[in-house]
Amino acid sequence: MNVWIRSQKKHWRRGVPCVIEAQSYDSARFTENNLMAMLHSFNVSVGLDLWFPRDDEEDYVVFRYTGGGGGGASPVGRQGGPQILSYDEHCLFHEMGHCLGLGHQHYFARCKLGKYLQGVDHEDWNNHANGARSFFNESDGNYNNASVMCYRLTAFANSPAIQAALQNKTVDIKGDSKPKHQRSSSSGDKAKGKAIKTTMEDVRLIQSMARAKGSDDMTLHASDVRKIQELCAEASPL
Incomplete structure (x- = not known):
């Protein structure tokens, strides 16, 4: 089962412009390069250039690192203007799913x-x-206990x-x-x-x-991929 936001106004149809908040990561734990590598991995998983550096777009996502074990949070879907996606190394894909419009699998x-x-x-x-x-x-x-949108x-x-x-x-x-x-x-x-x-x-x-993997898993289930591709249908393919 996929759960997703109804309003198409909250869908990131063409992908998500994003920036990394200055000093928002602990270089000893999770560097900016680590985050860029994870964004690329997410893009490869869905086959879309989905997360890309912001140019002058009005609506965009600001990645804010909370530190190891600090948890994360994201609004569900596109909010308008800048919006914060806070994360640590254990919940990044889960919070990215929320940002794209996915609700909790459970x-x-x-x-x-x-x-x-x-x-x-x-x-x-x-x-x-x-x-x-x-x-x-x-x-x-x-209920799909393999989705990245699960909780344990x-x-x-x-x-x-x-x-x-x-x-x-x-x-x-x-x-x-x-x-x-x-x-x-x-x-x-x-x-x-x-x-x-x-x-x-x-x-x-x-x-x-x-048996759910939980939100700390960093792999996208096939059902997650299909729904993300549908929500972001106008994003450029890789």
Whole structure:
């Protein structure tokens, strides 16, 4: 499954002009040459001259290095004007995917399993509550744990459902049957003491999430490549 931003105004159809923020890298860890080599590797993977030095374009990306283990972040899609893509050596391709318009691979899996995973205020709960289904498209319902847009299962809150699924078992969970953002203060909207039973389909999905490469992987899956090529269809071929 690929998840991508709906609005074509946020697609980088002709590729991404970019600059490297001065003094944004630690030469002992990740030099400017390292970054240029990774941008080239990304371009080769998709067969497009996708990331290229900015000339005078109004919309462009500024790469900001956060240091080893500092993590990263990027807006999803083209924002207009300069936009920051922060990264370290462990999450660069993942954040580049976000910049191009890709959402998290686990997004809809997370919403589907939310009542079991007990992750409360994880960002995907908030996105779902704010109507993210109108923000993202999804191509199909299959979770792809090889995508660079995955998180590892350890990124989610632990729960009895996860522990049971990893032992190939279903489990009954008592409590409110609705996700947190759907609950009301009225007692009539609460399913107190109601048991929710996981299914074997849920078990298989959780097990698949447990095998995900994670966002620190620096390879693009074939499905990532195809979607990026579609989103950036007017970029020059290599």
